[in-house]
Amino acid sequence: MAWTDERVETLKKLWSEGHSASQIAKQLGGVTRNAVIGKVHRLGLSGRATPSRPVKRPPRLARPKPRVQADGSVVTPKPAAPKVAVTTAAEKEAVVSLPPMPLADGEAATIVTLRDSMCKWPIGDPADPKFAFCGRKATSGPYCAEHARVAFQPAKKRQRKKAEYDYVRRIAG
Numbered sequence: 001m002a003w004t005d006e007r008v009e010t011l012k013k014l015w016s017e018g019h020s021a022s023q024i025a026k027q028l029g030g031v032t033r034n035a036v037i038g039k040v041h042r043l044g045l046s047g048r049a050t051p052s053r054p055v056k057r058p059p060r061l062a063r064p065k066p067r068v069q070a071d072g073s074v075v076t077p078k079p080a081a082p083k084v085a086v087t088t089a090a091e092k093e094a095v096v097s098l099p100p101m102p103l104a105d106g107e108a109a110t111i112v113t114l115r116d117s118m119c120k121w122p123i124g125d126p127a128d129p130k131f132a133f134c135g136r137k138a139t140s141g142p143y144c145a146e147h148a149r150v151a152f153q154p155a156k157k158r159q160r161k162k163a164e165y166d167y168v169r170r171i172a173g
Contacts, residue, residue, distance in 0.1 A: 003039060011036065015045050092150055099123070101135035109135030119144035121151075 003011075007028055014024045021036040028036070064077040100108035100123050109118055109132055119134035120142045140148030 008039070008043070011039060012043070012045065015040055098134065098146060100132040103135065108132030119147055121147040 010028060011024060014027060019027075021033045021040070024036045025031050025033045066074045066076045068074055101119075103109060103113060107113070108123075108130075111133075114120060114133050114135070117138055119136045119138045121134040121144070122131070123134060124131040134144055134147060136144035136146075139145050140152070143151055
């Protein structure tokens with residue numbers, strides 16, 4: 001197969017339109033994807049006008065499936081309620097100071113005994129020999145429900161805390 005002027009013009013047109021090398025090879029016929037890439041390189045063609053990748057679609061959210069009861073009626077479960085963040089300092093202190101859940105041997109969860117299904121909230125100072133992890137059942141990502149309420153806070157609350165921190169910093173020094 002030879003690169004005629006007509007085929008080169010077609011290649012340039014398709015390349016500028018954003019077609020992939022594979023798509024161009026199929027349209028030209030009798031040429032491989034690698035031959036198209038080589039010719040584009042030798043011609044010194046720059047990047048494409050539009051990307052050749054398809055647009056990513058937003059992820060589909062799972063909908064609750066209706067269930068048929070024994071009497072024949074159909075019940076559609078309600079979606080789970082959104083997680084609620086800790087609102088007061090007293091609540092936060094109570095959650096943060098939760099003691100580690102003892103394992104079957106009576107010891108707290110350590111980095112060696114920690115499993116995927118366990119809450120990974122660190123408790124104590126890592127340099128302290130009594131340092132441990134929460135160890136409760138992880139229900140909200142890597143944390144139990146109580147620690148997730150502290151870890152995952154709404155954006156407005158984080159912005160308010162940052163503003164308070166900046167204010168205290170300006171006053172202090």
